[in-house]
Structures are given as C-alpha cells and as structure tokens.
Amino acid sequence: MIRIIDATKSFYGNKVLDKVSISFDAGKTNLIIGRSGSGKTVLLKSLVGLLELDSGEIWYDKTRFDILDFKKKKTIRKEIGMLFQGSALFDSMTVEENVMFKLDMFTGMSQAEKKKRVDYCLERVDIREANQLFPSELSGGMRKRVAIARAIVLNPSFLFCDEPNSGLDPETAILIDKLIKDITDEYKMTTIVNTHDMNSVMEIGEKVMFISNGIKQWEGTNRDILRSDCKALNDFVFASELTRQLKH
C-alpha cells in the first residue's frame, strides 16, 4: 500500500498541495481526479520522488520513501513503473531498445532472455512487428502502449500513470484504460492514475480521489461519484449543461 500523509508543496509561495493525506489501495486501480492545475501531477511526481515535499510523509508499505537517500530510493524505484503524459520514450532508441533498457541496466539476463521478455511485454500491449521502429514513427496510442510495456518489463509492484489517455481519441483512450486495468489485475499491482477524463473514471476507477486547489475534497468509488453531494466534485464531473440535466 502507498500512503501520503499531510503532504504540502509550494512553488514560489503558491501552495499546490495543502496537507493532502491519501491511502492508495493495494492491488487496485486508484484514480486521482481534478481540474488542470489542481495539483494532481505534483502529487504524482512527489509520490515517485521527482519532486520533494515541503512537509509530509510518503510510505511504500512499511518504508518511508521521502527520507531515503538515492541508493535506498533506487531499491523502491525498481518496483515502480511509470507512464508519462507524453509517453517519454527515448527518442534515440528503437521500440525494442526502449523496453529492453531496464533489463539492460538492472538485470544480468542474457540477450536471448531479454529479447523473449521484451517480445512478451510488447505482445501483452498488442504491439507487433514494431520492434525496430523509432518512437517518432509511432502513433500516439502506440507510443502509450510501448510506454506501458516499458513500465511493466520488470514486473513492478507499483504503476503510476500521468494522464494516460491525454491526446488520444475516445476509443483508443478506453483501450488504454482497459489495458491499464487488465495489467493491474494480472500483475496484482497497485496502480495510481492521474486523470481528468470521466470516461476513465467510470471505466477503471476502483478508488477515486478528487483534488481541488491542492486539497483532497472527496474519496470513494466510481459509482459513488454519481450520488455524491460534494459541490466541488459535482461542478467538476457535471461541468456541461447536458450532464447536469442527465444527473437530474
């Protein structure tokens, strides 16, 4: 389980996270939702150690992550897979090299073993015959899939996804969401997804946290959202006139 306790973070005096405390359920797909600029990405980047909190604690099971040094963090980071908003594939490497990178860096596997593992992961995300292509030759959806394959190549215990379906058409977005959910269930991972896409919330949100102005406003399941009386959440979810009418 991952926990964040009383997390506070400011940039140039502007408070982006204000005493946020959340527990993410182990083995489930946890969603952080909120408007653009609400602090979701800062929260996610703080969880993986890309940003340092001004105050607060981050726990991975029984280990307090935020106070560890680089070497000790590395042990936990090997258990982390992350899918970035823009996929963050390495431009200078082929699809195969991108997915193989972690195996090259952190395992003593033979070339044949690595190749087998890479092929398995690419097949798992439905990427075939693209091993020798470069990221610039892939579509947005394919890039996301390769990024997922790269994230799961070392069988991580934790998967973080920052806006996994931004820039994708609704159909591809749902396919990516389903892939994330399937992989979470298959590998029994704890997955945390940042999104403001309500399709994702309804599709895969086993546990949903709503953040607004750096404060956690609401927590529940995707089904609870429809019955919630949290005004900030309702304003966010039922933003359009049509959805408001549908709710009533």
Place this chain on the structure above:
Amino acid sequence: MNLIEAIGRYFIFLGKSFRRPEKHRVYYHQTVKELINLGVNSIGIVIVISAFMGAAITLQTAYNTDNPIYPRYLIGLGCRDSIILEFASTMVALILAGKVGSHIASEIGTMRITEQIDALEIMGVNTISYLLLPKIVATVIFFPFLTLISITVGIFGGWLSAVSTGVVSSPDFIYGIQYAFVPYYITYSLIKTVVFAFIISTVSGFQGFYVTGGSLEVGKASTRSVVYSCILILLFNLVLTQLLLS
C-alpha cells in the same frame, strides 16, 4: 541564478557525472554511440574548414612577407606553426563548440522537457552520469584525433594553395614545414584539445540538463552553451599557453 550559484551547481553536476556507472556494458555502448555522433560525424566539417583555413593562412603569410629579405620557406613554417599552435586546437574547438555543444545541449534539453530524464530517474538511473559521462569520454578521446586531422589537412590545404597560386614553390613549402620543427607543439595542441573537449561537453550538458520550460528554452540553452563554451575555451587557451609554453 547568480554566477556563484551557477558555478557551484556546475561543480556538483560534474561530481555526479563521475559517479560509478550502474552497468559498465551499457555505458560502453553509449560511449561508442557518442564517439560516432559527436566525433566521427564532425570529421567532415573539420576537414573542410581546416583545408580552407590552411590555404588562407598560407596566402596571407605569402602576401605579407613578399620581401626579398624573408626566405620563401618561411611561408611553410608560418602555415605549420599557425595551424599546430592555434588553429587546429583553439579554432577547431570554437567550431566544435557550435556543432557539438549545441547538439549536446539541445539533445539533453529536449530529453528534459519531454520527461525522458524523469523517466530515467524513476527507473533509478543516475541520470547525470548516464547522459554526460559517455559524452565526456567520447569527446576527450576523439577530439585529439580531430586536431591531428585538422593539422594534416590544414598543412595540405596550405601546400595546395601555395603551389596552385605559385606564391611559393613546393620544395620551399615542404622545407618550411620541416624547418625548426618542435614536436612539443603537437603535445601542447593535444593537451589544449583535451581541455577544450571537456569544457564543451560539460558546459553544454549542464546547460541542457537544467532546462525548464519548452522548446524556446531549449534553444536558449543551446545558444548559452555555445557562448559559454567559447568564452571558457578562449580563457583556458590563454591560461594553458602561459602554463605550457612559458
């Protein structure tokens, strides 16, 4: 960021770049890639510039020493020493600061703004060392070869221009480039090149690594890397000349 803070950050950055590599084999492959990207791919520009500069130096020397009291072989000698002492190391380094320096800064800067560096960090990779060390090793190893190529091509360009324009005869020019030759000048030139290679790779890497913002900032970092590298090259040229030739 003020100057003192920037210098401090630069040295911390350097310290991190020399940390023990996670996997030597991966770093070795990366270094080979950089040798090709930063070194082999620069041979063409070095050859072209050196040939023309050698030719121009020869003609300038010839037209400025067009007096019977100067022996004609001095043109060859002047061409040789100008190229070995200054052009092949300093001038080529300034040109490489533009080509290689901007390449390094824009490559690392783009990796930063597209979150590729964040992806490496999350994997637990020592990003500074992984991105910079192969580039430092590649430039420090390969730039001296570029200097030797520049010396050879520059002198050849000088000979070609001398012979083709008739300002000096081929035997006089060849006598000149052999006359009073000091082998230490080559060593001096190579030492300078190694230092300049280090400056170009680390200053450009530093500028690229700390980019924040978007593509405009990557462009600015790339420009800064060239400007700062050039200033440091000229500064160290002065310091090394005083240290090594006095």
